Amino acid sequence: MMKVKLGDVCERGSSNLKQSDVVDKQGDYPIYGAAGYIGNVDFYHQEKPYVAVVKDGAGIGRTTLCSAKSSVIGTMQYLLPKDNVLPEYLYYVVRHMHLEKYFTGATIPHIYFKDYKNEEFSLDSLNKQNEIVQTLAKIEKSIETRQIEIKLLDELIKARFVEMFGSPVSNPKKWQVEAMNDVAPIVNYAGSLGDDVWLLNLDMVEAQTGEIIEYLIVSKEMVGNSTCTFDTTNVLYSKLRPYLNKVVIPDRCGYATSELLPLKPLPTKLNREYLTFLLRTDDFVKLISAKVTGAKMPRVSMKDFKNFDVPIPPLSLQNEFAAFVSQVDKSKVV
CATH class of the missing domain: 3.90.220.20 (DNA methylase specificity domains)
Structure with a gap:
């Protein structure tokens, strides 16, 4: 286990999609917004699973684990995991960070990757990450x-x-x-x-x-x-x-x-x-x-x-x- 910064384990990505861009679209690939799953479209922006964070407006900091071959709209920030972290582990880590504390702006709040990328956490081996993810998944199942x-x-x-x-x-x-x-x-x-x-x-x-x-x-x-x-x-x-x-x-x-x-x-x-x-x-x-x-x-x-x-x-x-x-x-x- 070692201490790392969030920016050490993921890269940021952005989307220029608007919710209006996906209205009445159909397809096999999910698209997500601030409130979660929106619907399916006929394209995708990310090949692999990733984490998305609400970066603008109500609900800033809310974290979603998104499936492979999917996309998010522009109010969301892509956090693309590097090879040293499992997407599921990154999701739990980021969710625990409560990134909303980094918000700026009174009328329309924002959070920026440059402000929270230095958040530190303990990074385990991939095997240990998998064990932790499985344990947390069981706990969440009990909660459901x-x-x-x-x-x-x-x-x-x-x-x-x-x-x-x-x-x-x-x-x-x-x-x-x-x-x-x-x-x-x-x-x-x-x-x-x-x-x-x-x-x-x-x-x-x-x-x-x-x-x-x-x-x-x-x-x-x-x-x-x-x-x-x-x-x-x-x-x-x-x-x-x-x-x-x-x-x-x-x-x-x-x-x-x-x-x-x-x-x-x-x-x-x-x-x-x-x-x-x-x-x-x-x-x-x-x-x-x-x-x-x-x-x-x-x-x-x-x-x-x-x-x-x-x-x-x-x-x-x-x-x-x-x-x-x-x-x-x-x-x-x-």
């Missing part, structure tokens, strides 16, 4: 299995919601209703947030579950203008691409992209758990997804959203549901 179990628990919560309250759209239990804007208005947190703050972007929120994929802590000076503030009384709802169903119950204060609405449920009317799972129900997602504006960047019609009639069951029943959610959440961490 656990994630499937967690998804089933999330489905259990959704089923329990419908059982207790019915569809929030058809309201079969005939609960009293009030407009969303009256019982869960958009309210930014007005308190102090300190010098180092949590900054939540949409790509850091898992679709359908609202789980936080990545916590990004930045200095307050690095927070852009297009943000909102929130605390632990808010529910964050994504108005962009509502079909992705990104709804968050934050566990701390912070800043978020302005694409997330900081809803503040009135404690005399709603609790956060009830509101969150109402917004996540299939019926609500289907309804609100049909009421969007903008073709390329579909956003929820705020008029329709604010005027939605929210069924308001008794708080005692909502609190019973919240206790059920809490119990299931405990099962997720066992």
Whole structure:
């Protein structure tokens, strides 16, 4: 084992492909973007497996292991392994480095190979690298299995919601209703947030579950203008691409992209758990997804959203549901 720099084991490569260049293309060769696999095309730029890193925009530093005979779009940086490192080993190493710490630029963040190529790590022999890769792959397989179990628990919560309250759209239990804007208005947190703050972007929120994929802590000076503030009384709802169903119950204060609405449920009317799972129900997602504006960047019609009639069951029943959610959440961490 010896200490080496990242630049000792890989070469950088760049791509000039745009996502629009691969729309409606077909073929045998995969192409990747910041969010992962995009689709297949009839060409490829790299003959061998490699690592790609998001270098521009949201998600900078995110690392992907890409297959042979594939390509990436221009927001990604190729890291092409030399003969002294396995692509899989390089992937784990780079992912552990958290290259997002090298970002520059407030409006559109960037990271540059010249800034992180001197990151040091321990390089083992190829045989040892293979052993480590196999071990980590087994661990990740166990994690994937656990994630499937967690998804089933999330489905259990959704089923329990419908059982207790019915569809929030058809309201079969005939609960009293009030407009969303009256019982869960958009309210930014007005308190102090300190010098180092949590900054939540949409790509850091898992679709359908609202789980936080990545916590990004930045200095307050690095927070852009297009943000909102929130605390632990808010529910964050994504108005962009509502079909992705990104709804968050934050566990701390912070800043978020302005694409997330900081809803503040009135404690005399709603609790956060009830509101969150109402917004996540299939019926609500289907309804609100049909009421969007903008073709390329579909956003929820705020008029329709604010005027939605929210069924308001008794708080005692909502609190019973919240206790059920809490119990299931405990099962997720066992």
